[in-house]
Amino acid sequence: MKPFKYGCVVGADFFCPRPVLQNRLTEYIRDGQNVVLVGERRMGKTSLIFAACKTLKGYRMLYVDLLNIRTVSDFCNRVATAAAQMGKKASFGSRAMSFIARLRPTLSLDPENGMPVISVDTRTAEDPRSMTDVVSLIERFAKEEKLFVVFDEFQEIKKLDDSEQVLALLRSRIQLLPDTCFVFSGSVRADMVSIFTDPASAFYKSALTLEVSNIPDDDFIPFLLRRFNSGNRKADPDFIRYILEFTNRTTGDVQQLCAAVWSTTEDGQYLQESNIAAALQDIFATEGGQFEFQTAKLTRYQLKALIAIAKFGGEKVYSSEFLQRAEMPSTTTLTKALKRLTDDRLIYNYRKSYRFFNPFLRAWIVNRGF
Ligand SMILES: Nc1ncnc2c1ncn2[C@@H]1O[C@H](COP(=O)(O)OP(=O)(O)OP(=O)(O)O)[C@@H](O)[C@H]1O
Ligand SMILES: [Mg+2]
Structure with missing residues (x-):
């Protein structure tokens, strides 16, 4: 099971x-x-x-x-x-x-x-x-x-x-x-x-x-290790920590990535970070169409802003470095783009930085090599 x-x-x-x-x-x-x-x-x-x-x-x-x-x-x-x-x-x-x-x-x-x-x-x-x-x-x-x-x-x-x-x-x-x-x-x-x-x-x-925020690591890591164990996979806490970071510790996303790792690996396998790529491909196979649709609706600058956040992180979006990387003509254009992306629930503001609602969309954008 x-x-x-x-x-x-x-x-x-x-x-x-x-x-x-x-x-x-x-x-x-x-x-x-x-x-x-x-x-x-x-x-x-x-x-x-x-x-x-x-x-x-x-x-x-x-x-x-x-x-x-x-x-x-x-x-x-x-x-x-x-x-x-x-x-x-x-x-x-x-x-x-x-x-x-x-x-x-x-x-x-x-x-x-x-x-x-x-x-x-x-x-x-x-x-x-x-x-x-x-x-x-x-x-x-x-x-x-x-x-x-x-x-x-x-x-x-x-x-x-x-x-x-x-x-x-x-x-x-x-x-x-x-x-x-x-x-x-x-x-x-x-x-x-x-x-x-x-x-x-x-x-x-x-x-x-x-x-209701994330489950504390001290509870969630042993729980997830036990679940992998019950499904005939071996892993260590560092591997689980990698998954937690990748998913911003959003409980449902953690389970989704674990499920994909489990279904793309073999009985008795020792799990490592290198197993994540195949798991993500598995997720893209089912969700890629939706990601395609979501990004196709965006204007040029909205897409550029989203790609830049996916690639370089959403911490200092108004730095000249970010503006340059995102190829933004002005801060006004960026502000407008960020507002639309936020309204569309693609990103959200978290402690003065921007994060993807769906960590797998971020990974998909990076993977596509836009
Ligand atoms: N205590 C838990 N232990 C393990 N996994 C959990 C736990 N709570 C939630 N999950 C995971 O998160 C997913 C979403 O859970 P749930 O629907 O309860 O969240 P929610 O906050 O109500 O979500 P939404 O905002 O979509 O209504 C579950 O399908 C499961 O994968
Ligand atoms: Mg709910």
């Missing part, structure tokens, strides 16, 4: 324990203390939530994934469906349906996994006030079950037309549930932080923040 997994929530043997974060999160949940979970993309926020849930005996998790919601009725559907899927019993679905009867819901089964799915009538649900009905649904369940609620990718609320109204309504009702913990999870790079730190926002200072 493959010893590494990426691109999905991980648990069991694939999950490196994070005792400090897990304990803190479970404490907050037991105390009914609302919490904002923020971190870079693919750092392991969602996996952490599921791991915490496993250790919380007697609690049910109402897990609502808000990724790609565009309308209030999408929001209603996600909450109602999450409630219906809260436990194995079919009664959760029928209760959820009855609590939001006014929104004329219909129940169907997901053809892929047979799980219940609830859809509300879009004509009744476009009004932000229909949110009241789904929030009441949460309140009803919270009265009946020991519950904590997770809104994952919470920043997506900002994409709704009536987001301010929706946020204000949610906040006012959540306040009425002091014993139920709400976990708001999302990526730092998105609007997540502003929702909780902007004094004008309805959620200003409404929850404590828990930051």
Whole structure:
């Protein structure tokens, strides 16, 4: 069996324990203390939530994934469906349906996994006030079950037309549930932080923040060595450290590179830095098309700036050396290019320097020899 997994929530043997974060999160949940979970993309926020849930005996998790919601009725559907899927019993679905009867819901089964799915009538649900009905649904369940609620990718609320109204309504009702913990999870790079730190926002200072950064090397290195070992590969800590540096210690990228190294090497092999090249080729084979597409959309100077960061690093982008290497006619052109690359989420600002969101795109650019 493959010893590494990426691109999905991980648990069991694939999950490196994070005792400090897990304990803190479970404490907050037991105390009914609302919490904002923020971190870079693919750092392991969602996996952490599921791991915490496993250790919380007697609690049910109402897990609502808000990724790609565009309308209030999408929001209603996600909450109602999450409630219906809260436990194995079919009664959760029928209760959820009855609590939001006014929104004329219909129940169907997901053809892929047979799980219940609830859809509300879009004509009744476009009004932000229909949110009241789904929030009441949460309140009803919270009265009946020991519950904590997770809104994952919470920043997506900002994409709704009536987001301010929706946020204000949610906040006012959540306040009425002091014993139920709400976990708001999302990526730092998105609007997540502003929702909780902007004094004008309805959620200003409404929850404590828990930051999910990289897994400490002292925990992650032995874990990854054990995973390689279980997959019949041998490695030493320096090899793992190389992988960690290469991926900026982003948990999901670390697992992706380890998975590629594993699948491009043989049983019993002793892993070395020279094995990385083949692993990267393996990644390019599946992601190269996407990289091609992302870079083809860029203007000449945006591409030059991106290539220069890939080759020379994003530390001193306004030095005359960088401007020369990137062949930039002026700092204004560079500023514009960096803004667009940041808006497009190809790079991000990290401690006064620029980094690639995806370390494999950086490697692909260097490899292409642009
Ligand atoms: N504790 C962990 N131990 C080992 N690998 C992990 C751990 N947490 C996350 N990962 C790796 O990171 C990947 C992404 O994890 P997860 O989806 O939990 O992150 P996320 O921060 O929620 O990501 P996103 O920002 O995309 O929502 C997983 O598929 C797995 O490869
Ligand atoms: Mg996630």
